[in-house]
Amino acid sequence: MKVTLDDVVFETRNKEYGAYYLRKNYRRYLTRATVMGTGLFCLLFGAALAFNKIQDANREKVTYVIVNPFDLPQDDPEPVVPEELPPPPLEESPPEMAEEKFLPPEPKKDEEVLVEEPPPPAEKLEKAIISNKTVEGAEAKDVFIPPAPTKEVAVVKMEPVAEDEIFMGVEQEAEFPGGLNELMKFLKKNVSYPAAAQRANISGKVILQFVVEKDGTVGQIKVLKSVGFGCDEEAVRVVKAMPRWSPGRQNGRAVRVYYTLPVSYTLQE
Structure with missing residues (x-):
C-alpha cells in the first residue's frame, strides 16, 4: 500500500476529521471539475458556432458592385426650347362719349324771373311783435317766435359755512x-x-x-x-x-x- 503525505500528516490524528477527507479526495474532485467545465465550454461554443452557420445559410447573399459614375454613358440633354407665349389681347378702345357744348343762356321775361325779397331792415325788426303764438292777421315776416326752452336750469343754493367748523x-x-x-x-x-x-x-x-x-x-x-x-x-x-x-x-x-x-x-x- 502506497503511503501518501496525507497519511503521514494525519497518522496520529482523527482521520474522520473533514480536512483529511478533503485533502485525500482533492485531486479527484479537481479532475472531475476540470472535465465538466471543459465539456460545458465546448458545448456552448459548439452551439454558438452552429447557430451562426445556420444564420449564414438562411441569409441571402448580396453582391455589391462599385460603379464609377464617370464610366457610365452620358446622354446629352436635349435643349429646352421656351414656349412661345401668345401675344396679349388688344385692349378695346373706350367708347366715344358725346361732348356737351355750352349753350348760350335763353332770355326770359321779367314776369317769369323769381326775385328774392331782401331781409327787413333793423328798424323794422325792432318794431316787430314778439309772441310765442301765431297772431291772426299779422304777417309771418313781422312776428318773431322764440324757441321753446329745451332744458330747465337748476339753481344750486350754497349752504353757509359755520364759523367754528x-x-x-x-x-x-x-x-x-x-x-x-x-x-x-x-x-x-x-x-x-x-x-x-x-x-x-x-x-x-x-x-x-x-x-x-x-x-x-x-x-x-x-x-x-x-x-x-x-x-x-x-x-x-x-x-x-x-x-x-x-x-x-x-x-x-x-x-x-x-x-x-x-x-x-x-x-x-
Whole structure:
C-alpha cells in the first residue's frame, strides 16, 4: 500500500476529521471539475458556432458592385426650347362719349324771373311783435317766435359755512410759507435730537395733528403717534414756533382746517 503525505500528516490524528477527507479526495474532485467545465465550454461554443452557420445559410447573399459614375454613358440633354407665349389681347378702345357744348343762356321775361325779397331792415325788426303764438292777421315776416326752452336750469343754493367748523379736507389746502420744501427745511433746521433719545438709541416718527386757523396761526396740537424720550415735546415745540400759514379755503372763504405732520428722528451711523 502506497503511503501518501496525507497519511503521514494525519497518522496520529482523527482521520474522520473533514480536512483529511478533503485533502485525500482533492485531486479527484479537481479532475472531475476540470472535465465538466471543459465539456460545458465546448458545448456552448459548439452551439454558438452552429447557430451562426445556420444564420449564414438562411441569409441571402448580396453582391455589391462599385460603379464609377464617370464610366457610365452620358446622354446629352436635349435643349429646352421656351414656349412661345401668345401675344396679349388688344385692349378695346373706350367708347366715344358725346361732348356737351355750352349753350348760350335763353332770355326770359321779367314776369317769369323769381326775385328774392331782401331781409327787413333793423328798424323794422325792432318794431316787430314778439309772441310765442301765431297772431291772426299779422304777417309771418313781422312776428318773431322764440324757441321753446329745451332744458330747465337748476339753481344750486350754497349752504353757509359755520364759523367754528374745522374741516378735514377743503378745496384749497392750508400751506406753509414757500410750500412743502420750505416746511421740510424748517423742520430740519429747528428740530433737535433729544439727548435722552440718543443715549437710548431711540429713532422713529412722531405724527402730529394741529389746526390751521383762518388767520394762518397754528393751534390745538395733538400727538397721534408717540416716540417718547423727549421727541414728542421737541416736535410740539417746533410746530408752535412756526410762522403763519396760508389758511385753507372753502367756497372762496378762509376756514379752519386740520393738518397732519410727521416728524422723523433718525440716528446718524
